[in-house]
Amino acid sequence: MPPETIEVTDSFRAMNTDIELILYPKLASQPNPKKSGATSSSRTILERKTAVTIGKIKELFAQTEACLSRFQPQSELSKLNQQGYLTGASPLLYQSVSEALKMAELTNGIFDPTLLKALEAAGYDRSFELLGQGQVVLAAGFTMPSFHRYRKILLDPAKQAITLPPDTKIDLGGIGKGMTVDRAARLLKQEGITTFMMSGGGDMYLSGEQPGITPPGWTVAVINPFTQEGEITDLEGLSNRGVATSSISKRRWSSGQQGRLAVRHHLIDPRTGQPVENEVVCVTAIAPSTQLADVLAKTALILGPVEGRQFIEKQPGCAALFITSNGTQIRTIGI
Numbered sequence: 053m054p055p056e057t058i059e060v061t062d063s064f065r066a067m068n069t070d071i072e073l074i075l076y077p078k079l080a081s082q083p084n085p086k087k088s089g090a091t092s093s094s095r096t097i098l099e100r101k102t103a104v105t106i107g108k109i110k111e112l113f114a115q116t117e118a119c120l121s122r123f124q125p126q127s128e129l130s131k132l133n134q135q136g137y138l139t140g141a142s143p144l145l146y147q148s149v150s151e152a153l154k155m156a157e158l159t160n161g162i163f164d165p166t167l168l169k170a171l172e173a174a175g176y177d178r179s180f181e182l183l184g185q186g187q188v189v190l191a192a193g194f195t196m197p198s199f200h201r202y203r204k205i206l207l208d209p210a211k212q213a214i215t216l217p218p219d220t221k222i223d224l225g226g227i228g229k230g231m232t233v234d235r236a237a238r239l240l241k242q243e244g245i246t247t248f249m250m251s252g253g254g255d256m257y258l259s260g261e262q263p264g265i266t267p268p269g270w271t272v273a274v275i276n277p278f279t280q281e282g283e284i285t286d287l288e289g290l291s292n293r294g295v296a297t298s299s300i301s302k303r304r305w306s307s308g309q310q311g312r313l314a315v316r317h318h319l320i321d322p323r324t325g326q327p328v329e330n331e332v333v334c335v336t337a338i339a340p341s342t343q344l345a346d347v348l349a350k351t352a353l354i355l356g357p358v359e360g361r362q363f364i365e366k367q368p369g370c371a372a373l374f375i376t377s378n379g380t381q382i383r384t385i386g387i
Contacts, residue, residue: 057263060075075248122223
């Protein structure tokens, strides 16, 4: 590691996941680097400044969760879902809904923020930490909302107003972590830290070049859980990129249905209203932002290996690695 750089790591809990940081802030240049006292003092100052920056990041995640969590009854998102409309929405909520609608259009509705009722019907009606505490019963007589229902959401920028269609709730969990990681990444760069890894439950942003790594950049290891050896694929040379993984194996639970237990997961196919079923069990996507990588990974998994690969390869600066249930790897151009 260059002598003018220090490594700072931290982790904390937010948004029902683990947030991890690896930062490489740089020491201010010294007029006489041979004076160890000056270097030691500069290091102490830098460590304190970095600690303040990390505190800002923790506050950013806390504020975002308080605003956008559907699991907190007092959140602004919960208020919107309860009322069906909101005037004078906070910039964070308004921007988040706007971004979710943009992502929905990009994916032609495969990513759809209006699927909250389908998620709840699939048993995902509480934070995942609580799903294992008892049997989840599927809602009887559930009817899937019409495809592309998100297009009926109305935004009024003059009034910062959001109006939902009747009998509609929205879930911003599909972009919330990725968007917050991106916001935290911008904050770090504003604070002068340009080499770092920021991860929110595996949704990460990689900036600069990690010291001592060849090829230059960052290396992300993707583990294939379906091979006996636990095959590892290294995604190398990543810099100023978002990386996200979507998997049906990470969030699964048993739910009661007609006297039987069915294994459910959190990825809903908006075309059917049911948890997605195809041979793809895991997709890792690379994109210019973490938010986009997160959406692309989910979309590609839902679309499956053929349509999903075609979709990813149409997105500028993006790539993906698919893993199927028999351990086969499918790579797009760029990996």
